[in-house]
Amino acid sequence: MKMERKPVRRSRGRPRSFDRDQALDRAMAVFWERGYEGTSLEELLEAMRINPSSLYSAFGDKERLFQMAIDHYLEGPGSYMVPILENEPTTKGAFEKLVRAAAKELTRPDQPSGCMLSLALNHCSPAAASVQAALTERRAKSLARLQARIEHGIAEGELPPKTDARELARFFMTILQGMSVQARDGASRDSLLATAQAAMRAWPV
Amino acid sequence: MKMERKPVRRSRGRPRSFDRDQALDRAMAVFWERGYEGTSLEELLEAMRINPSSLYSAFGDKERLFQMAIDHYLEGPGSYMVPILENEPTTKGAFEKLVRAAAKELTRPDQPSGCMLSLALNHCSPAAASVQAALTERRAKSLARLQARIEHGIAEGELPPKTDARELARFFMTILQGMSVQARDGASRDSLLATAQAAMRAWPV
């Protein structure tokens, strides 16, 4: 049972000649590699293999395309954290697996290095302020997930009751974001794994 | 004993009407805040309060100005690490002081948040490739300084002989770079201090 193109019922006009999801995937790759402001429309159009009219009618404008690309990233290559945090039996085990998985994911040869969300828009011109707001929100959500798992661990007695869940979550966010910068700077997977291992030594007793 | 303007001997032509160092300082501030590619000539000219001809005759072009601004940063606001690494009696004490100082420096209200070098050019368009090379070199130098202090510590018997100095240095680089991202994302000084404290728990025994 394979689907031809888009299996959705046709609306009236001329059908779209490209695969929207594939185009978004390609846009994501370029934004991931070059950042929001560092990516030109020309690069996007070439990578997506569509022309301006198609891009604007399908995705709105550069800003909205970027936001869709970020969400596409978080549901795809950036989604590896969720099942680890949810399914690992122990909290410490979850974080251990998390940082090791990050070391691997952030240095995959078939992808741009580092985390698209961590690296995006650390410099913000006034023009990109609204994009940055959206990113900040998503980073906050990511932090909240780490924190929730730690709080769960405290409740289960896996961690000292006095543990500051938010600050421990922030420590791991710092590690993950730093690993992204390292990956961008050419650090090897083994280096990141060593950092992951070091980070776990900071786990509260 | 205060100097009027530039005390250097006058060369022949019309004297420069602005203070080169002050202009560079202002350029640094803008680049630090907005990044290399995020800063326009117009913003630079306004901040430096000079006109295009003056900028180009005094600093070459945008790229060379940025490199001078980076060096200006490393000799100024970014120089706080050097004396700590050189003067602290123990290696562990040096790193403890280092991460605490970073937490403070990266969240100073009178400066752009984060480290100018860590945050610069994590996305690189082909146009900025040569600038990025210069940055990579400087980051490597920074890493080497951390590594050197750790190796010194190993030699002095402060650290286990089997300690991998390069990887431990990278761990702390990761922490410092992650703290810069956190600072950019609005994390408070106290948060960074908590992260600094957590990082020290990873110190080898």
Place this chain on the structure above:
DNA sequence: CGATTTTTGAAGTAAATATTCCAAAAATAC
């Protein structure tokens, strides 16, 4: 003083940028 040298200011330029326009194309609805 007059010649020389360097900086200044303001306007100018060439390229890149994000976005829009519009006629032609390709589908469905009647």
Place this chain on the structure above:
DNA sequence: GTATTTTTGGAATATTTACTTCAAAAATCG
């Protein structure tokens, strides 16, 4: 088949970008 709707391709546009030009200004040199 004709009308309607939507997408396409390519050209056009307005703005911003980094950078240059050049005459006038302001200094030193002889």
